[in-house]
Amino acid sequence: MREALRASAGAALRGATAAGAVVLALAWTAGCAPLVRPATFVGARDQVTDASLLGPFDGQVLDATTGEPLSEAAIVGVWAFDRGDGFIGPHGSETYSTTTDAAGRYRIAPPRLSVRGSALRLVSFHIVVYKRGYLGYRSDALYEGGSRPDFVVRHNRVELRKWRETDSHADHLLFLAAPKDLRRTTLWEQDLANLDLFRQLGGAGGVAAGQAPGPDGITGPGPIREPEWLDASGLLTIDEVRTRTSYADPLDLEDLTDLERTDFYHGVHLQARGRGEPWDLAYRVWRAPPGGMDPVVSTIQETMGDVKPSAEITPETWLLTAEGVQAVAFVDRAAQVGVLLSCGDQQCPDIETAIILAKTVHRNLDRLRTIAAPKPAPAKPSEALAPATTGGAPQPKGGRP
DSSP states (O other), X not given: OHHHHHHHHHHHHHHHHHHHHHHHXXXXXXXXXXXXXXXXXXXXXXXXOOOOTTOOEEEEEEETTTOOBOTTOEEEEEEEEEEOSSSOEEEEEEEEEEEOOTTSEEEEOOOOOOOOOTTEEEEEEEXXXXXTTBOOEETTBOTTSSOOSOOBSSSEEEEEOBOOTTSOHHHHHHHXXXXXXXXXXXXXXXXXXXXXXXXXXXXXXXXXXTEEEOTTSOEEEOOOOOXXXXXXXXXXXXXXXXHHHOOOSOEEEEEOOSSOOOSSEEEEEXXXXXXXXXXXXXXXEEESOTTOSHHHHHHHHHHHTTXXXXXXXXXXXXXXXETXXXXXXXXXXXXXXXXXXXXXTTTXXXXXXXXXXXXXXXXXXXXXXXXXXXXXXXXXXXXXXXXXXXXXXXXXXXXOO
């Protein structure tokens, strides 16, 4: 009887030991921290500092032109993992999000290393910096192409340049490859990116220039629609300006040239002859843009700053008094029209004058029309004909709307 008890106890002990070994093996496999590859960047400029993919990381975000610190810039750090011995593949990522403080400084804490598993490696780290109105930043790549050579772990210096009208929102989002933490912040830019792609396709509803849908709906060679321009010059006449401002000297009617004139956009400049900008008046008009009215609202909000909309003209009206200028903008969604009017403080001494002029523009929206875009001038003998742009409009020069 005693021998039988000893044998039973021994078998139970051996079974418990084997089960414990299996549990320990599974726990080790599931809970194994990843191996960390050497960093491809350095620790700090002009300092002997260890560089590690684990961080921590810190730095400062500045305006590239003025050198002023940029607060509230979105910062996302991204750690990437791979896994495998023979067949190696990506195995998830981990992120850390923060924003810059009033001095433009940021700090990214070491990763939690919540991604676990056997044969797991931490293989890379990069930072994405994003602030509306500026070109974004990646610590591992340059917008123009190639790898960024100057990223450091400590005291990193990030210089953001202002957004230019010649920049492409589509290219920008492709460059950023925004991590999940940034997607909501960059959501507003997607409509503008779609508009960029629309223009690249010829501005014909996704049909490239020189192509037209046939009777069966299949796109193929076909007649090219003659390019047209929006004409907003009749929305506010020189006499209507004089009636309100009592300005008696000559005013010249010209186009604003910082944005390309198209079949959905026209910028009009009433320039005081022989005078400076304080006597000038200008207004920009968008009608039924292919990207919808939201990109127009974004442009107006970016131009007007932190001004909150009111219902002075339409439910979406913005009023701004700044040094040397009065500005009024409105969006009429029923008419699919957006207007941004700016008036020098000598022509419009107060915001009420600018409001009345903007109301005149709104009242005259039925004067909007389209005209045939001018054709390129004939080439001179022995001189090549200058290529026309897709929409028959001059190429955009830089500048903010």
